[in-house]
Amino acid sequence: MKMSQMFFNTLRDTKEDDSKSNYFLTKAGMIRKNSAGVYSFMPMGHRVMQNIENIIREEMNSEGANELVMPCLITEEVYEKAGRLEVFGDSVLRVKDRADKRYILGPTHEEIFTEAVRDNIKSYKNLPINLYQFQTKFRDEARPRYGLLRTKEFVMKDAYSFDKDYENLEISYKKMYDAYHRIFKRLGLNYVVVKADTGAMGGLLSEEFMALADIGEDKLVICDKCGFSSNREVAECNTQVLDIKEKFMELEELNTPKACKVNNIVRDYGVKSANIAKTLIYKSDAEHVIVMVRGDREVNEVKVQKFLGSKVLELATTEDVRRLSGADVGFAGPIGMKLRIVADSEIKNMVNFLVGANKTDYHYKNVNVQRDFIVDNFADIRNITEEDECPVCGGKISFKNGIEVGNTFKLGTKYSEALNCVFVNEENKEKPMIMGCYGIGLARCMATIVEQSNDDNGIIWPMEVAPYKVTLIPINSEDEEQMKIVEKMCSELGNEKIEVVIDDRKERPGVKFKDADLIGIPVRVTIGKKASENIVEFKLRKGGEMKEISVEEAIAEIKKVCR
Ligand SMILES: [Zn+2]
CATH class of the missing domain: 3.30.930.10 (Bira Bifunctional Protein; Domain 2)
Incomplete structure (x- = not known):
């Protein structure tokens, strides 16, 4: 071509x-x-x-x-x-x-x-x-x-x-x-x-x-x-159930204006994110469900959906959250809301933690599971983190x-x-x-x-997917000697079913070299001044040094690398 x-x-x-x-x-x-x-x-x-x-x-x-x-x-x-x-x-x-x-x-x-x-x-x-x-x-x-x-x-x-x-x-x-x-x-x-x-x-x-x-x-x-x-x-997350020795403290309401996100509470009230329980309301098919994870964790919706067996699972709309919790988004909590509660297993290990109070601008502190609210199901519903251990061997994961x-x-x-x-x-x-x-x-x-396969100059195609395996670049496509070599190489490589493209455009050599690198053709052969001596320049796109070799050597080399 x-x-x-x-x-x-x-x-x-x-x-x-x-x-x-x-x-x-x-x-x-x-x-x-x-x-x-x-x-x-x-x-x-x-x-x-x-x-x-x-x-x-x-x-x-x-x-x-x-x-x-x-x-x-x-x-x-x-x-x-x-x-x-x-x-x-x-x-x-x-x-x-x-x-x-x-x-x-x-x-x-x-x-x-x-x-x-x-x-x-x-x-x-x-x-x-x-x-x-x-x-x-x-x-x-x-x-x-x-x-x-x-x-x-x-x-x-x-x-x-x-x-x-x-x-x-x-x-x-x-x-x-x-x-x-x-x-x-x-x-x-x-x-x-x-x-x-x-x-x-x-x-x-x-x-x-x-x-x-x-x-x-x-x-x-x-x-x-x-x-x-x-x-x-x-x-899966391997959550160990801890033996809790800490004393339960008295439940308190905390005024938290505008603190509708875990980050705000951490920043403005000095509470650790691991000591906050996030309460999210999901719509699982026709039913609304409360989903709880620790403040520094992410809900894994795939796990939630599987656990609930829901066809469609989506976060409740803002209107639904307001209607069900009686508060703005960010202040919903498990205490007093009449919905099924599914909590991540880690919630079991939490003591005296913070949750939304179902009242705009308020949270509860010193909350404790089973004393202050009942969880219907504990399950593994959070995203694994790099601090978690391998669920199979307990080793370190990345x-x-x-x-x-x-x-x-x-x-x-x-x-x-x-x-x-x-x-x-x-x-x-x-x-x-x-x-x-x-x-x-x-x-x-x-x-x-x-x-996966590129450098600053462009694409580096693996041999089997490259658009052409070889590009032949005559420096002057009107030079008879150069074009003779191009034709010889084309026909010999063609016999081996090696796809070759000839860059015979009327462009400067620099433009042709740049384009050859950009489109990432694995082998580049330049036919220039030394055509009369039967010498060409051979270069591989991937990390190859440019070398001057004879036409026959170039053909042999190409056959080898195209295998
Ligand atoms: Zn492992």
């Missing part, structure tokens, strides 16, 4: 700089933002996406999965059957056709894969089966950001396995799990696998493939001692930031039961199929590679 014929240009600068990947991919002319969270892939960027797609396809096919394509446009009825319109809530994009029939733009595809299998497979003899597609998904993100990392429209590889029993699900799951490891290794990603919340998918187990990157929005908990790794959302590039779920029968996807087993009995599902976001992989 000749760059003079390519729809390609790099930018001098860009304001798309909320992440390194957004900045470099935009500047390198690989992606173009159309609107918030919606992107075009330009030819150079599209090639990277195709390479990623091909790696995934090869590994999926090698495990016997079947590629097909399902529509993006899905009728609302299908989504309602498994109760997911409610779960996805405002993130679902909806459309109506001319007859007012309602559709959604699919955020994920469990339902229609389940229906397809239900209508086509009736017997255990045709199981297991694994189906996958590359398809555009839509999610109405409230705050799209970081370029390709959080978008409204994205291509996902989603796969679905169907088995006759749980033993076979284990086998199907393991195949996908192993394929994912091979895929992310080939993509050159530095990643870990963590236990995660099953969230909107539901089911029995979820594991996430998390690429480590500072910009990652997921907090990962990692124990170096035993190898435990988990998304913080689901990491936090890392991760970008979720893939996930695998053991779904069980959630969808097959809801959609009546059944088969007849060996004993001639009807059973629901046992499902798994497996996703990878392609553009997110692309951006994550850039997050």
Whole structure:
């Protein structure tokens, strides 16, 4: 490919700089933002996406999965059957056709894969089966950001396995799990696998493939001692119950004007945050519930939702808080409010602490559980902190930031039961199929590679995903000797199926070198003055020294590094 014929240009600068990947991919002319969270892939960027797609396809096919394509446009009825319109809530994009029939733009595809299998497979003899597609998904993100990392429209590889029993699900799951490891290794990603919340998918187990990157929005908990790794959302806290010897003091009302936050109380009244209990009011489906954690802790909503078994959990509205507590937000407390109270286990260990008084500008001090109010349930409902110990071995844990590039779920029968996807087993009995599902976001992989692999000059693509493996730069594209070498190298490398791009643009060499570094092509060969001596300049994008070698040596070297 000749760059003079390519729809390609790099930018001098860009304001798309909320992440390194957004900045470099935009500047390198690989992606173009159309609107918030919606992107075009330009030819150079599209090639990277195709390479990623091909790696995934090869590994999926090698495990016997079947590629097909399902529509993006899905009728609302299908989504309602498994109760997911409610779960996805405002993130679902909806459309109506001319007859007012309602559709959604699919955020994920469990339902229609389940229906397809239900209508086509009736017997255990045709199981297991694994189906996958590359398809555009839509999610109405409230705050799209970081370029390709959080978008409204994205291509996902989603796969679905169907088995006759749980033993076979284990086998199907393991195949996908192993394929994912091979895929992310080939993509050159530095990643870990963590236990995660099953969230909107539901089911029995979820594991996430998390690429480590500072910009990652997921907090990962990692124990170096035993190898435990988990998304913080689901990491258990080992709270020891202490033997309390301190005497209970008399309950007192404390005037705390405007102190509606833990920070204000700490600053203005000298109370330690660990001696304050936060009281939050949540709406769990139709019921309001009080949730309590220590003042220096965060409520873990995933744990709360799981504990309560709620479909939808959200903080109560300001109006509801006022109505239920009789006070402004920030002054609610457990004493006297007639709601179910779920408290974090740590609250058990607190003595003479501070809570809101359900009266604007007032708190109670010297509060004690069981004397002053009754907790309905103690449970682990807080976020783990770095001071907590490893829930498995008791060792020291650390936090890392991760970008979720893939996930695998053991779904069980959630969808097959809801959609009546059944088969007849060996004993001639009807059973629901046992499902798994497996996703990878392609553009997110692309951006994550850039997050992990770049320098001041631009992107450094790993060999397998690079848009081209080699760039040939003739200093003067009108020089016959130089162009002869370019042609010779092109044809020899072409025979080896090594993709080459020729920068024959009428630009200064400095511009071409800068662009080559920015777009991150792994090998750069410059053909200049020494062309008449059969000598070229060879340089690797990643940490390579520039060296002068013969054309034949250059070809041999390229074949070696492209392996
Ligand atoms: Zn451990």
